Amino acid sequence: MKERVIALGFFDGVHLGHGALLRRTVEEARRRGCTPAVFTFDRPPKEVVTGIPCPLINSPEDRKDLLRRLYGISDVLMVPFDREMMTTPWDRFVTDILVGRYHAVHLVAGHDHHFGHKNQGSPELLAEKCAQLGLGCDIIPKVEIGGITVSSTYIRRLVELGQLERAAEYLGHPHTLTGRVAHGRGIGSTRLFPTANLTVPPHVLVPGHGVYVTRVYLPEGDSYAAVTNVGTRPTVNNGSDVTVEASLLDYSGDLYGKQLRLEFFRHLRDEMRFDSTDALRRQIACDAEATRQYFTRRD
Structure with missing residues (x-):
């Protein structure tokens, strides 16, 4: 026994x-x-x-x-x-x-x-x-x-508001979301970095709409800094369904079907609509640089 x-x-x-x-x-x-x-x-x-x-x-x-x-x-x-x-x-x-x-x-x-x-x-x-x-x-x-x-109710509110750094103070760890990579719109290659569209498990909160500094953990245990967009992707998706899309920095390979763990560290900016995919690419490059600097300072 x-x-x-x-x-x-x-x-x-x-x-x-x-x-x-x-x-x-x-x-x-x-x-x-x-x-x-x-x-x-x-x-x-x-x-x-x-x-x-x-x-x-x-x-x-x-x-x-x-x-x-x-x-x-x-x-x-x-x-x-x-x-x-x-x-x-x-x-x-x-x-x-x-x-x-x-x-x-x-x-x-x-x-x-x-x-x-x-x-x-x-x-x-x-x-x-x-x-x-x-x-x-x-x-x-x-x-x-x-x-x-410290309560789950209070932390839920912080996550909904996108206040992930404050949420981490009460969690004692970065907010975590695990999901399987689904096929997106096939535009990841135009965005400078490979992107992973995560299927959010049922009944699970997503952080408030915006762009976040994150780290992605692959099933093999490797991890990569990533820029993650939570929202409706208004520039390319006509503002419909909510998606969680992580752009992995310094990664090459096929992510489709893999189970990824996403850790959220900081809200970078609000989601916005760009006039062109070129303007979006430039902004993602800026977001990527801000993300690299964030982890460099932490290390």
Whole structure:
């Protein structure tokens, strides 16, 4: 039987508030000699209960990757939020699911974590139940930066506004978007650099429209600085569907069909319409130079 120390939460963004839970989980698992794990859901419970779509900072796959890559938690229990989960009383959620099904010996939750049927489980009740069952329990206080509580809700707003540098302060890492490269309009070669049109996963936020300094990670692990346009590409696309198009600097090769991880660092400028593709090319060259300088200063 694999005993686990389990962190509880949805972990959208995997931000610095989550980081406090995750570090405590890893520390306790190491002390006990068991497995650090995260229990989370495949979709937001609030969306299922209310029927109102909730755009997320990250796809489920990106959440898993960030938990593993940044905090060393590879045991991510990503469970469907179905009728069973929605109707399980909070105390049975602890005894039957976390302990009975997933062999929890210690639970870690945030100061505002609610769970179980109608969200009736609270941090206080969780601590009491763990004490009754002889389980370890940590309730992690809120994390603040500059007087603002670190929360997924606040970070979502920053991403929507295109304030990616500020979002990174609360995330503790660059905003991340992973997607597969789809066929675009075939104009990448006219733009000085190979371009990748990313298919955005369903229910995932894209940053506010504009041009960004980014870094693209290929499946093989190599990474390239990139200028990324988020928006409707008004010069070449007649301002219709929203696209995420990354122009990779110093890369040559075929990107179609590859899964790329995009990290956003800084908003460069707003999206704009140019009178000609030549004018667009000149602007992309300027954006590329600004992007190179950004990473040179960071290095």
